[in-house]
Amino acid sequence: MKILVTAKRVPDPEQKVKLKGNELDQSATNWQLNQFDEYAVETALRLTENASAGNARDGEVVVVSIGPKDVQQQLRSTLAMGADKAILVAGEDAELDAEIVARTIQKLAERDKPDLILMGKLAADSESNDAGQRLAGYLGWPQATFAGTIEVVDGGKALLVGREVDAGIETKKVTLPAVVTVDLRIVAPHAIKNGKTAKDHAYAEGPRYASLKGIMAAKKKPIEDTTLQALGVTAQKRIKTTTLEAPPARKAGIKVQSVEELVQKLHSEAKVI
Amino acid sequence: MLTAENYGYSGIVQLPQDIELLRTQTRRLVDRDLRPRTLEIERERKIPEELVATLRELGYFGITIPERYGGLGLSTLAHAVLQEELGRAHAAFNMLISGNNGIGVMGLVLAGSEEQKERWLPRLASGEWIAAFALTEPNAGSDAQAIEARAVRDGDRFILNGTKHYISRGDIADLVTVFAVTDPATRARGGITAFVVERGTPGFRVARIQDSMGSDVIKQAELVFEDCPVPAGNVVGEIGQGFATAMRILDLGRLSLAARCLGTMEELLSVSVAHAKNRVQFKKPIAEQPAIQHMLADTATDIAMLRPALYTAASRRDAGETVTQDAAMLKLYASEALGRAADRAVQIHGGMGFMRDCVVEGIYREARMMRIVEGTSEIQRMLIARGVLEGQR
Numbered sequence: 001m002k003i004l005v006t007a008k009r010v011p012d013p014e015q016k017v018k019l020k021g022n023e024l025d026q027s028a029t030n031w032q033l034n035q036f037d038e039y040a041v042e043t044a045l046r047l048t049e050n051a052s053a054g055n056a057r058d059g060e061v062v063v064v065s066i067g068p069k070d071v072q073q074q075l076r077s078t079l080a081m082g083a084d085k086a087i088l089v090a091g092e093d094a095e096l097d098a099e100i101v102a103r104t105i106q107k108l109a110e111r112d113k114p115d116l117i118l119m120g121k122l123a124a125d126s127e128s129n130d131a132g133q134r135l136a137g138y139l140g141w142p143q144a145t146f147a148g149t150i151e152v153v154d155g156g157k158a159l160l161v162g163r164e165v166d167a168g169i170e171t172k173k174v175t176l177p178a179v180v181t182v183d184l185r186i187v188a189p190h191a192i193k194n195g196k197t198a199k200d201h202a203y204a205e206g207p208r209y210a211s212l213k214g215i216m217a218a219k220k221k222p223i224e225d226t227t228l229q230a231l232g233v234t235a236q237k238r239i240k241t242t243t244l245e246a247p248p249a250r251k252a253g254i255k256v257q258s259v260e261e262l263v264q265k266l267h268s269e270a271k272v273i
Numbered sequence: 274m275l276t277a278e279n280y281g282y283s284g285i286v287q288l289p290q291d292i293e294l295l296r297t298q299t300r301r302l303v304d305r306d307l308r309p310r311t312l313e314i315e316r317e318r319k320i321p322e323e324l325v326a327t328l329r330e331l332g333y334f335g336i337t338i339p340e341r342y343g344g345l346g347l348s349t350l351a352h353a354v355l356q357e358e359l360g361r362a363h364a365a366f367n368m369l370i371s372g373n374n375g376i377g378v379m380g381l382v383l384a385g386s387e388e389q390k391e392r393w394l395p396r397l398a399s400g401e402w403i404a405a406f407a408l409t410e411p412n413a414g415s416d417a418q419a420i421e422a423r424a425v426r427d428g429d430r431f432i433l434n435g436t437k438h439y440i441s442r443g444d445i446a447d448l449v450t451v452f453a454v455t456d457p458a459t460r461a462r463g464g465i466t467a468f469v470v471e472r473g474t475p476g477f478r479v480a481r482i483q484d485s486m487g488s489d490v491i492k493q494a495e496l497v498f499e500d501c502p503v504p505a506g507n508v509v510g511e512i513g514q515g516f517a518t519a520m521r522i523l524d525l526g527r528l529s530l531a532a533r534c535l536g537t538m539e540e541l542l543s544v545s546v547a548h549a550k551n552r553v554q555f556k557k558p559i560a561e562q563p564a565i566q567h568m569l570a571d572t573a574t575d576i577a578m579l580r581p582a583l584y585t586a587a588s589r590r591d592a593g594e595t596v597t598q599d600a601a602m603l604k605l606y607a608s609e610a611l612g613r614a615a616d617r618a619v620q621i622h623g624g625m626g627f628m629r630d631c632v633v634e635g636i637y638r639e640a641r642m643m644r645i646v647e648g649t650s651e652i653q654r655m656l657i658a659r660g661v662l663e664g665q666r
Contacts, residue, residue, distance in 0.1 A: 072290070073290065073293065073294065073297075076290065076291075076294050077294060077297065077298065080294060080298060206305075209298065209301065209302050209327070209331055210294075210298045210331075211330065211331045211332050212295065212331060212332035212333065212335075212336065212345050212347070212355075213332050213345060215291065215294050215295050215298055216291060216345060216347070218291070218294065219290070219291045219294075
């Protein structure tokens with residue numbers, strides 16, 4: 001199975017955000033891989049290996065990012081985890097939106113013909129949650145979003161995807177090629193059944209750590225540099241940021257003497273009960 | 274959180290991309306899996322098995338062992354960066370892996386025969402075996418050439434007798450590099466020989482664990498050799514050249530010890546800053562008190578001075594230069610700076626810092642060892658002064 005995984009670098013969510021005029025001051029930003037994209041990489045690796053036979057690889061995982069040159073660092077970290085190849089499409093965050101991202105991945109999918117495109121359900125910075133949906137629409141491929149489990153079925157021609165929806169888990173069958181966006185539980189120990197790894201195999205919770213050997217091997221793996229132009233992307237940005245402001249500072253709290261007083265204040269002052 | 278980036282070292286020493294990746298991946302491991310367990314490890318006096326397995330699986334036991342023997346053969350700079358990052362977690366992690374990356378294997382790496390390397394290094398690189406270094410004896414500490422352990426030739430073997438003590442990992446080591454006198458007439462000038470001795474060799478036993486001021490997760494032990502037969506094939510390097518080998522091994526270890534101290538200082542600063550911002554006294558966070566600010570500033574300054582000096586020395590060694598003098602200076606400076614930083618961190622935490630359930634309490638005790646182990650501050654000063662008098666600086 002050939003899998004294309006999208007990966008975006010985002011500012012460290014734990015770092016305090018600074019504003020500079022009407023935009024974010026990113027001069028001292030610690031960049032990291034979007035958490036859900038890291039889960040997507042882990043998902044792709046689990047789908048293309050036999051963990052019951054020394055993690056023997058069976059398939060190809062290609063990770064793509066759109067961003068400035070520095071994103072190489074995040075792409076290398078996915079190569080260190082075990083991905084085979086990376087593609088870096090030159091671009092600046094400020095000039096991108098979900099439309100351009102979806103059109104870019106569409107072009108790459110048409111060029112490289114992956115069997116599956118895996119994406120994080122959203123990026124931790126913009127939290128748009130629409131690139132995957134747009135992409136599936138443009139490609140005319142089936143989609144399954146918020147995947148919490150994936151099972152390869154029909155001899156590798158389709159996936160059974162457990163989706164996390166408000167009412168519980170919805171299971172969808174998608175024929176390949178397809179677009180799947182992943183949620184947090186996709187990296188649970190038994191979330192992936194690829195038909196090769198023993199069904200009862202328990203992975204460690206969460207995305208894998210890159211081994212030191214993997215890290216050193218990553219520098220020899222290829223990163224293809226390309227541009228929106230070279231891929232033939234003509235889409236224009238449709239979303240414009242009009243203002244950006246920090247949330248208002250929280251007011252100081254108060255201490256109450258009793259549960260009765262708390263209930264009374266929640267009712268009469270906070271008006272939440 | 275305070276991280277290396279906040280001090281802007283990259284402007285001074287730009288790390289190669291692969292080393293930067295080693296750092297970020299190790300930091301991720303430390304922050305997610307190791308640091309959160311510090312107090313548990315301190316309380317239980319044990320590294321959880323699954324974490325030992327993780328370190329094995331990821332290759333942390335084979336950082337410096339050459340690739341052809343199953344290790345990664347990483348540069349001094351890469352090793353320093355990894356030790357620095359691990360230094361932010363409980364000291365036991367550094368101590369667990371440092372024998373296999375440093376003094377426990379360096380004898381074999383530097384002076385071992387091809388056959389010896391092939392026989393022992395792969396098991397050490399994978400972490401299946403643990404290595405220790407046994408030089409110190411009850412009557413031979415800083416004066417290492419005063420060792421009394423004797424090895425007497427007996428056909429194709431040596432008979433080893435003696436006592437080694439304060440041997441880190443001595444109780445868990447599968448392979449120990451032991452130094453013994455083979456010619457009492459010449460001693461350090463051709464009469465001390467290095468051997469590797471496997472656990473289970475008749476006559477070799479762990480006499481006792483030596484309880485210490487530190488956390489005792491990775492322990493010090495007394496090792497006794499009584500008529501212990503060691504095959505001549507276990508001699509590391511030339512017969513009689515063991516003392517020079519020991520000095521080379523210790524010289525190599527100094528930069529990684531400095532790196533470990535640096536990482537621990539970063540952890541101390543990080544927890545001290547967090548505490549100072551949260552702890553309210555006199556109706557404001559203590560971080561607003563000049564006395565607290567000065568302590569934070571002093572530790573931050575030591576860190577900022579140390580890091581580029583360490584990376585520079587490591588890079589120079591990787592370029593083939595001799596950095597004995599720099600390594601001694603860095604070990605001296607880093608261990609003493611760590612002592613100061615630990616003292617300040619306890620002071621910033623106040624009564625809390627004196628309590629067993631505070632991270633800085635354990636670090637304070639453990640830090641005291643760093644000015645003693647692998648060459649005391651006084652020995653480092655002696656080495657540095659020798660270089661100075663010879664006109665090196």
